[in-house]
Amino acid sequence: MSFESVWKVVDRADAAIDPGEGIAAVSDPGFGGIDVFIGKVRDLNQGRPVLGITYDLFEPLVLNEFQRQIDEITADFGPRIKLYVAHAKGRLAVGDVAVVVAAGSPHRDEAFRACRQLIEGVKHRSPIWKQEHYQNGDSEWSEGCSLCQPDTEHAHIDGHVHDHSH
Amino acid sequence: MKEIVVQLFGAFSELDPQREIRVPVDGGQVIDLRRALRALLQQRFPQFRAGLVDYSAFADEQRVLRDNDVLPGDGRVAILPPVSGG
Numbered sequence: 001m002s003f004e005s006v007w008k009v010v011d012r013a014d015a016a017i018d019p020g021e022g023i024a025a026v027s028d029p030g031f032g033g034i035d036v037f038i039g040k041v042r043d044l045n046q047g048r049p050v051l052g053i054t055y056d057l058f059e060p061l062v063l064n065e066f067q068r069q070i071d072e073i074t075a076d077f078g079p080r081i082k083l084y085v086a087h088a089k090g091r092l093a094v095g096d097v098a099v100v101v102a103a104g105s106p107h108r109d110e111a112f113r114a115c116r117q118l119i120e121g122v123k124h125r126s127p128i129w130k131q132e133h134y135q136n137g138d139s140e141w142s143e144g145c146s147l148c149q150p151d152t153e154h155a156h157i158d159g160h161v162h163d164h165s166h
Numbered sequence: 167m168k169e170i171v172v173q174l175f176g177a178f179s180e181l182d183p184q185r186e187i188r189v190p191v192d193g194g195q196v197i198d199l200r201r202a203l204r205a206l207l208q209q210r211f212p213q214f215r216a217g218l219v220d221y222s223a224f225a226d227e228q229r230v231l232r233d234n235d236v237l238p239g240d241g242r243v244a245i246l247p248p249v250s251g252g
Contacts, residue, residue: 039252055251058175058244060227087251099252119252127225127244128251129176141177144250147223147230 003028005074005083007066009059012090017097026082026104033108035115039099041092045142049135052093058127062087069121073103073114081105081114085122167192170199170237173244177218181211196224197233199243222247 006025010017019038026034041053070083084102092098099122103115122128124145133139167190174185181187191202200219207216223246224231226238230246237243 056175056179057251058173058225058227058246061225061229061244064228123252124249126249126251127175127246128249129247130250131176141247142250143177143221143248146221146248147225147246148221 003079003082005070007063007070007083007085008087009057009062010086010088012055012088012092012096017086017088017100019097019100019102022084022086022100022102025084026102028082028104030080030106031082031104031111032106033111034102034104035108035111037099037101037115037119038097039119041094041096041098043094045132048132050094050132051135052091052096052133053098054091054131054133054139055087055089055098056129056131057087057089059089061127065126066122069118069125072121073117076117077105077110077114081110083114083118085118087122087126087128168194168237169241171242172199172203172224173242175244176247176250178222178245178247181207181214191237194236195233196231196235196237196243199224199237200233203245218247219245 019036022036023034043050066085082104087099101115101119103111105111130142131139132142170189170191172187172189174181179185189203189206191199204216204219207214225244225246
């Protein structure tokens with residue numbers, strides 16, 4: 001049997017993302033390990049004080065891409081895994097939750113690895129963009145991973161490789 | 167000549183209040199749209215960094231398209247600049 005996973009986009013104007021919902025979604029009496037990643041808006045980026053972030057998404061493709069990534073991870077780790085991903089859209093303030101990824105499985109190793117794989121896919125493969133709003137009144141779109149070459153390693157605009165922290 | 171409606175995201179979204187731009191395209195592949203959009207942006211928005219088109223992908227609601235893919239029949243495509251979710 002396989003377990004039902006959950007993927008969604010949450011408009012900040014409607015609700016905040018609740019990490020507890022993610023934990024509940026991946027819980028099961030047979031699962032002893034749950035790993036959760038919570039991404040929040042921080043107050044500083046590359047030395048510039050940040051007031052907030054606006055997330056822009058191509059929502060239909062985001063949802064299709066989340067589903068594709070969950071299918072891939074389920075294929076990698078076998079059916080005894082449950083996954084949850086929720087990403088915010090709209091204007092968020094410092095401290096707001098931008099993304100929650102959770103993975104539940106019988107043991108911790110699969111939960112840790114599946115959770116890591118899913119958040120990396122959310123960051124590198126999903127059509128989501130952040131615009132940072134700075135204390136001095138400026139706003140800038142952040143540029144990360146190019147999706148130009150879907151069959152190869154995802155290239156970054158500045159050419160750096162993928163063992164990194166953003 | 168076919169007209170493609172390009173939905174604008176991220177940095178491109180600031181080019182038009184309706185978040186879309188109509189691009190006349192000579193040719194039927196994604197790469198033809200890429201060339202036409204780059205030229206149109208250089209002409210209509212000289213302040214905008216049109217080179218961003220080179221690092222951007224095109225997509226429909228199902229998937230990211232490759233340069234040699236045929237443009238969708240409904241004439242609607244999204245342009246996806248480098249992503250920065252999470």
